[in-house]
Amino acid sequence: MAKKVGILFGMEDTFPWAFIDKVNELGGGEIIAEAVTIDKLEQGADYGYAVIIDRISQDVPFYRAYLKNAALNGTYVINNPFWWSADEKFFNNALMSKLGIPLPKTVLLPSHERPTDTTEKSFRNLKFPHDWEYIFEYVGFPAYMKPHDGGGWKSVYRVENPEDLWNKLSETEQLVMMVQEEIVFDDYYRVYCLGQKYVHIMPYEPRNAHHLRYATTHQTQGEELEKLLKTIHDYTIKMNQALGYDFNTVEFAIRDGIPYAIDFCNPAPDADRNSVGEENFAWIVEHSAKLAIEKAKEYVPGKQNISWGTFVKDSVK
Numbered sequence: 001m002a003k004k005v006g007i008l009f010g011m012e013d014t015f016p017w018a019f020i021d022k023v024n025e026l027g028g029g030e031i032i033a034e035a036v037t038i039d040k041l042e043q044g045a046d047y048g049y050a051v052i053i054d055r056i057s058q059d060v061p062f063y064r065a066y067l068k069n070a071a072l073n074g075t076y077v078i079n080n081p082f083w084w085s086a087d088e089k090f091f092n093n094a095l096m097s098k099l100g101i102p103l104p105k106t107v108l109l110p111s112h113e114r115p116t117d118t119t120e121k122s123f124r125n126l127k128f129p130h131d132w133e134y135i136f137e138y139v140g141f142p143a144y145m146k147p148h149d150g151g152g153w154k155s156v157y158r159v160e161n162p163e164d165l166w167n168k169l170s171e172t173e174q175l176v177m178m179v180q181e182e183i184v185f186d187d188y189y190r191v192y193c194l195g196q197k198y199v200h201i202m203p204y205e206p207r208n209a210h211h212l213r214y215a216t217t218h219q220t221q222g223e224e225l226e227k228l229l230k231t232i233h234d235y236t237i238k239m240n241q242a243l244g245y246d247f248n249t250v251e252f253a254i255r256d257g258i259p260y261a262i263d264f265c266n267p268a269p270d271a272d273r274n275s276v277g278e279e280n281f282a283w284i285v286e287h288s289a290k291l292a293i294e295k296a297k298e299y300v301p302g303k304q305n306i307s308w309g310t311f312v313k314d315s316v317k
Contacts, residue, residue: 002029003296004048006036008063009055014273015285016055022289031296033289041066046073050299051292053078053247055268058151076295076305078246079267083308088149089265090178092243095311099242101235102260104181104253107135108148111174136162139181145169148178151266158182183262187219187254189232192269192284193240194247195291196307199233200283202276204251214277224257232259239264244309246291 005023009016016035023033036052041062052075057063067081093106110126145157145168155175159165169177190204190213205216220228236250239261249269252259271288273281299305 002027002032003050003299005031005033005292005296006049006052007033007055008036008052008057008067010059012055012272014281015271018273018281018285019053019288019292022285023292026289027293027296031293033292038066041069044069044072046070046301049075050296051076051078053288053292054081054084057081058084058268071306074299074301074303074305076299076307078292078295079248080244080246080307082306083244083312084267087243087265087267089146089263090148092265093178095242096239096261096264099238101239102258104144104183104260104262105139106178106180107139109145109169109177109179111176112169112172113174115174132162135179139179142182143179144182145177145179147172148176150175183253183255183260185253185255185260187228189252189254189259190214191232191236191250191252192248192280192287193236193245193250194284194287195294196237196240196244196246198287198291199236200280200287201229201232201236202280206251211275214275214280220254220257228254228257228259235259235261240309242310244307244312246307247288 007016007019020033020035023031027033036049047070049070052067052070054063054067054077057067064081064085067077071077071081090106090108093103096103110130114122142158142160145159145165147155155172157168159168159179165179188204188206190202192200192202202214203216203218205213208215218225232252239250240248245267247267248264249266250264251262253262270276271281271284276284
């Protein structure tokens with residue numbers, strides 16, 4: 001009996017169907033792929049998938065619950081829905097600081113507005129005012145301010161000075177923001193990492209319009225480029241093994257030859273042909289299908305089959 005690979009997705013149209021076609025091409029009839037269809041969700045029920053690639057549950061809580069139920073029944077979910085539910089960018093930064101990965105200086109800020117159903121008494125452990133003099137000196141200006149658990153370039157601000165930070169922070173309502181040192185870069189890369197082993201390094205220009213961000217090339221050349229790409233590759237593997245993500249992107253800003261990790265919590269990264277370009281699209285389709293087939297072949301019905309990063313695994317030894 002063929003093993004089933006499902007993909008759960010929303011508005012994107014190019015990657016999911018190409019992924020399905022590629023799995024069906026490479027699976028030889030033993031592994032088949034389809035779009036996940038849900039007509040009911042009964043507690044504990046097994047709906048028969050060996051593997052599911054998740055591209056949408058970050059926006060749809062019902063899907064996240066579906067995937068946790070599937071994982072309970074032995075489905076290999078890419079990415080682990082339990083870790084994804086718990087993860088956020090500030091923790092990732094803290095973890096990477098312990099792994100020796102170069103990072104922009106970063107500080108977490110309390111939300112501008114109190115969370116719903118809290119009062120002043122809820123914050124008796126928080127000192128007011130914060131040590132803003134230290135924070136501003138540590139991070140420096142200009143700086144970037146972004147949600148500590150956000151994505152998709154939503155609510156990201158460049159702040160020029162303390163007054164600018166206050167003004168923009170007032171727009172963020174209950175979001176918990178982090179403020180980061182600006183890395184003025186010579187080169188920039190976005191890196192696909194699949195299965196914590198397959199790595200594809202892409203020159204990237206975040207200052208371009210969205211559809212032109214991959215329309216760039218290496219600024220570093222020669223032996224320096226070779227050394228830089230090796231460092232980026234090794235950092236990418238190390239970071240994703242620690243986090244446990246099987247489908248992720250990492251972004252690096254290169255300053256004075258040093259790759260600073262800017263963003264590395266992208267478990268449903270852009271894989272649209274129209275933005276990433278044909279070469280990158282072909283790579284992500286081919287390798288995501290290859291990974292899904294590998295995991296499907298390992299699948300044993302009812303056996304727990306979920307990926308945890310080294311941070312979690314080392315914590316429970």
